[in-house]
Amino acid sequence: MLENKIIEINQPLESPTSNKNATWTPLSNGEIFTSYLDSKEGINEEDKQNLMTGSVKLLSKCIDPNNITEENLNSTGLCFGQIQSGKTTSMEAVFTLAADNNFKILILLTGSVGPLVVQNTGRIDNILESRKFEVLRNVESEWDSMRNLEILKSNLMDWLNPEIPEEEKKTLVILSMKNPSRIETITELFMDASNNDPLKYSKIPTLIVDDECDHHSLNPQAKKNDPELKDDNELYEIKSNDTLEDILERANFDNPDDLYQINPGIDLKNKFDEQVGERINLEYLGTPTHFKITAMRKLFQFHSFLGYTATPNATLIINTFNNLSPSFGEIIKPGKDYTGLEYFFSTRTKINQCVEEIEETIRDYEISATECPQSLNDAYLYFLTCVSCGIYQDRDKVKTGHSRQNMSMIIHPAGTTRHHRIYLNWIKGLQDKFRFALQNKNDDQFKDLEKEIKLHLDKIKKNSKSKIPEIDEKFWRIFKSADCLGRTPYPFNRAEGRKSIPSVDYRRNYANILVGGFGLDRGYTVEGLTVTYLCRSLGVKQEDTLLQRARFMGYQKKNSDFLRLWFTVDVLNFFEGEYDRNKSLMKFLDRFLQSNQNLKNMRRFWFGRERTSFKLTRPGINNSLYLVNRAEPYTASVRCRYSHLLDDTQLNINRNIYEILTTNFNSNFKQLSKIQAIKDRHPWAESQDILIMENVPLGEILREILSKFEFETRDLNRFSILMGMIENFLDPIQGDKETDDQFLERKLKRENVKCPIMIFRKDEDSKRSPYIRDRDKEPLPTIEKIKNGPVTSGAGQSTGYEKDSHKDKSLFPGDVRIHWDFLNGITNNEESLEIPTLQIHQITVTSEKNGKGDPIAIKIPYLSFFMPRSIFVESIYGVTR
Numbered sequence: 001m002l003e004n005k006i007i008e009i010n011q012p013l014e015s016p017t018s019n020k021n022a023t024w025t026p027l028s029n030g031e032i033f034t035s036y037l038d039s040k041e042g043i044n045e046e047d048k049q050n051l052m053t054g055s056v057k058l059l060s061k062c063i064d065p066n067n068i069t070e071e072n073l074n075s076t077g078l079c080f081g082q083i084q085s086g087k088t089t090s091m092e093a094v095f096t097l098a099a100d101n102n103f104k105i106l107i108l109l110t111g112s113v114g115p116l117v118v119q120n121t122g123r124i125d126n127i128l129e130s131r132k133f134e135v136l137r138n139v140e141s142e143w144d145s146m147r148n149l150e151i152l153k154s155n156l157m158d159w160l161n162p163e164i165p166e167e168e169k170k171t172l173v174i175l176s177m178k179n180p181s182r183i184e185t186i187t188e189l190f191m192d193a194s195n196n197d198p199l200k201y202s203k204i205p206t207l208i209v210d211d212e213c214d215h216h217s218l219n220p221q222a223k224k225n226d227p228e229l230k231d232d233n234e235l236y237e238i239k240s241n242d243t244l245e246d247i248l249e250r251a252n253f254d255n256p257d258d259l260y261q262i263n264p265g266i267d268l269k270n271k272f273d274e275q276v277g278e279r280i281n282l283e284y285l286g287t288p289t290h291f292k293i294t295a296m297r298k299l300f301q302f303h304s305f306l307g308y309t310a311t312p313n314a315t316l317i318i319n320t321f322n323n324l325s326p327s328f329g330e331i332i333k334p335g336k337d338y339t340g341l342e343y344f345f346s347t348r349t350k351i352n353q354c355v356e357e358i359e360e361t362i363r364d365y366e367i368s369a370t371e372c373p374q375s376l377n378d379a380y381l382y383f384l385t386c387v388s389c390g391i392y393q394d395r396d397k398v399k400t401g402h403s404r405q406n407m408s409m410i411i412h413p414a415g416t417t418r419h420h421r422i423y424l425n426w427i428k429g430l431q432d433k434f435r436f437a438l439q440n441k442n443d444d445q446f447k448d449l450e451k452e453i454k455l456h457l458d459k460i461k462k463n464s465k466s467k468i469p470e471i472d473e474k475f476w477r478i479f480k481s482a483d484c485l486g487r488t489p490y491p492f493n494r495a496e497g498r499k500s501i502p503s504v505d506y507r508r509n510y511a512n513i514l515v516g517g518f519g520l521d522r523g524y525t526v527e528g529l530t531v532t533y534l535c536r537s538l539g540v541k542q543e544d545t546l547l548q549r550a551r552f553m554g555y556q557k558k559n560s561d562f563l564r565l566w567f568t569v570d571v572l573n574f575f576e577g578e579y580d581r582n583k584s585l586m587k588f589l590d591r592f593l594q595s596n597q598n599l600k601n602m603r604r605f606w607f608g609r610e611r612t613s614f615k616l617t618r619p620g621i622n623n624s625l626y627l628v629n630r631a632e633p634y635t636a637s638v639r640c641r642y643s644h645l646l647d648d649t650q651l652n653i654n655r656n657i658y659e660i661l662t663t664n665f666n667s668n669f670k671q672l673s674k675i676q677a678i679k680d681r682h683p684w685a686e687s688q689d690i691l692i693m694e695n696v697p698l699g700e701i702l703r704e705i706l707s708k709f710e711f712e713t714r715d716l717n718r719f720s721i722l723m724g725m726i727e728n729f730l731d732p733i734q735g736d737k738e739t740d741d742q743f744l745e746r747k748l749k750r751e752n753v754k755c756p757i758m759i760f761r762k763d764e765d766s767k768r769s770p771y772i773r774d775r776d777k778e779p780l781p782t783i784e785k786i787k788n789g790p791v792t793s794g795a796g797q798s799t800g801y802e803k804d805s806h807k808d809k810s811l812f813p814g815d816v817r818i819h820w821d822f823l824n825g826i827t828n829n830e831e832s833l834e835i836p837t838l839q840i841h842q843i844t845v846t847s848e849k850n851g852k853g854d855p856i857a858i859k860i861p862y863l864s865f866f867m868p869r870s871i872f873v874e875s876i877y878g879v880t881r
Contacts, residue, residue, distance in 0.1 A: 006696050007665055009657050009704045021328045021596050024064035028056045030100025032130050042403050047335040054332060055093040061328040062304035065102045065205030076305045076324060080589060081332035082340045083310045084525055084554035088120055090332050091209055092127045099132060099171040103205045104159050106171060109178040110211035111523055118503060119525060120211060121175040128173055138176035138185060152193040159204050178216055180288035187296045198299045206303035212523050213307025214314040217324060219290040220620040225262035227281040235279035244272050251282035258284055261321035264624040265881035294323060311544035314617040319624040320600040327598050331590055337557035345579040346736050353463055358535050358568045366419060372426040376533060379566045380430050383409040383531040385456040386562040387511040388479045392469040396510035405558055406528025408512040410551060413535050415517030417495035423515050427489050438480055464561040483511060492516025522548040530559045533566045538574060543614040546574055581608030583733050604878030605724040611874040625878035630721060633872040636830040638722050639864040641790035642712035644845045644857035650710035657709060658842060658861040662762055668693045678823050684812045691759040699751040701838055702726050709863060721877040722867055729871045755836040756820050767844045767851030768792060786847055793841040793862035819866040832866040839864035
């Protein structure tokens with residue numbers, strides 16, 4: 001914000017304090033958490049400090065386990081992180097920190113795919129070494145119902161016994177798969193231990209962590225709950241003697257939020273008495289997993305629910321009355337060695353270095369299932385070359401004080417096992433081909449193979465920071481060995497009689513090749529992933545699903561000499577654009593979360609390159625938002641049309657803004673006709689009462705006028721996306737090669753982009769009547785119907801303007817064209833290209849056309865904003881119904 005303001009609007013506004021999330025200060029130097037941090041020897045001090053700070057900040061937004069209040073009995077939070085950026089590490093840290101702060105029940109729900117569950121629960125289990133923990137594993141066949149019941153009963157007695165000091169009571173940890181039967185098992189355990197009296201848990205601090213919370217947990221049938229999609233005979237009509245309690249009993253709902261979320265667009269919470277005659281939905285459709293999570297949460301009155309995900313779109317779109325809709329959040333900061341979207345896709349140089357192209361005809365190869373595509377030949381041989389180099393450099397050896405290293409390759413075609421078998425057969429064929437070539441060094445096939453390997457080595461050396469070996473006898477010995485060419489790929493699926501996706505033995509095997517589909521889609525970490533062959537189609541172009549396929553992201557800096565991606569053109573285009581889209585989303589979320597306001601109140605915006613080309617998430621989970629795509633720049637101004645319908649408090653706020661501008665800052669305005677250059681170009685200015693304040697910074701327009709102005713809901717929907725674009729413009733992302741000083745200079749330049757303010761006909765009593773279609777036809781509209789129509793705030797153009805304006809410059813073009821670019825000859829129509837402009841009108845709204853009839857609303861300020869192409873960005877905006 002500038003020190004010397006051009007304009008400043010001071011007025012008493014409602015304090016936003018009520019929208020702030022409550023926080024507390026967790027103990028951060030407890031024995032368990034400190035011991036955990038000390039055990040993380042593999043990360044540097046800066047990353048360790050970020051882990052500690054982030055964990056404390058996240059837990060501080062959860063319930064305070066030492067302070068039970070009516071306002072803070074339960075809460076839902078969302079923890080964002082990039083793909084494989086350290087979410088599981090954050091869960092480890094939060095669990096140990098929670099134990100130090102007297103949380104007594106910790107539950108982890110993680111995945112429905114075997115390898116992911118084993119991987120994540122194993123990591124959490126391994127760090128819970130303190131004897132303060134009692135760990136129950138609800139994974140595969142490890143659940144022992146009778147033993148677990150006795151364990152819980154014993155701990156429940158201790159938790160409820162005030163004579164036992166808190167520090168002597170154990171913390172119960174349940175590590176579970178996320179499927180309906182497993183979750184129901186947990187619920188039954190707690191009900192049995194309490195003799196069906198869940199009130200026994202009402203004062204026991206509980207933390208539930210949901211890994212990949214946007215997957216399975218949410219309700220994909222939410223859209224089917226929309227009353228607008230149901231027949232009248234499926235709905236209930238509210239009677240005059242109905243109370244909210246009657247409706248809840250009829251629907252068999254304990255929580256009114258369940259009723260609110262299945263009736264979007266109907267304000268049953270605040271205006272129930274006005275809904276007599278309204279037809280509402282009483283049937284809540286959902287999936288078993290969603291219902292089981294909801295039921296489990298009801299057991300614990302005093303708990304926080306933390307969802308972790310790298311793809312938050314779905315969680316941000318669900319109805320805010322849903323108990324999985326977050327009220328707070330935190331962003332995980334990736335470590336210094338993280339290789340993510342920025343590492344691979346931030347510049348063309350990086351893309352050229354890391355990405356190779358898969359044939360456009362790859363589908364034809366898959367259909368024929370005979371000839372192996374050249375790109376797969378190249379990718380596989382490149383991987384074998386990398387493995388040979390790694391073993392040559394002793395990277396496969398586990399050295400004292402160092403963590404184990406691996407090199408892996410994934411091949412990710414379509415989700416069907418038929419496709420997996422095709423690629424497995426191709427790899428088998430390539431193994432046979434290379435073995436045959438190795439039999440005779442004088443043969444042309446051997447020479448061709450050697451030539452290809454040399455080309456791969458040259459590419460590696462070009463960007464390598466370590467000494468890459470030459471091809472010698474040792475290299476060939478390694479290349480031909482069982483550890484390299486002899487490695488058998490893993491079919492990463494449940495085909496051929498397998499009950500689950502097979503586990504990969506990273507501990508014993510340095511090199512691994514995984515061929516799969518759905519098992520590689522989400523959550524699973526491929527150790528040492530070096531080569532990715534991603535040929536799966538974009539399908540329905542759903543952003544969160546496509547991003548989750550980025551298994552190549554993670555902490556792969558140890559293999560940074562070798563990292564390489566093989567993509568189809570479509571896949572590469574997606575990830576190039578996703579770098580921009582993801583960065584914009586994280587910046588937008590971070591800016592909001594810094595304010596610690598309730599996340600439910602955040603405007604839902606998504607910006608970025610080709611933003612409207614990709615669906616945010618699966619459509620079934622959304623029943624409360626209209627997702628408005630804005631792919632093309634504005635060709636006309638965005639105008640208020642319903643300001644006359646605001647209540648008196650809101651109108652007075654807007655009148656106060658208008659009054660301050662036209663009195664306190666009156667000397668800053670001048671008549672448009674007094675600007676000689678404009679008068680010369682537009683003689684009509686002489687006849688128009690238009691004031692202009694020319695050099696107002698765009699940042700002040702946003703903060704002092706747009707953000708303080710009150711909008712009717714329909715107007716707010718239009719102006720919100722406009723304000724979001726301005727915020728996005730004023731707070732850009734720092735370029736990779738941009739210094740701090742250069743970035744600050746660019747931000748300041750954007751802040752000072754001028755946005756002239758024009759006030760139209762201040763001293764005139766401008767009158768308009770709302771627009772009503774077929775207004776003069778019988779039956780004539782009622783005064784109430786007229787009042788609710790939209791108002792066109794601007795004056796129209798002179799008669800004959802379209803035909804004669806090129807020769808008669810005194811013809812008025814109409815208010816809709818009066819913006820800075822038009823006045824200065826940059827455009828000749830309503831579209832702004834370079835400079836934004838704000839129009840302000842004060843209108844008296846009357847009941848009859850042409851300003852006649854009784855006044856409906858007197859002296860109402862209306863805004864009209866011209867958004868230039870220079871600021872526009874492709875976007876999606878969630879409009880509340």
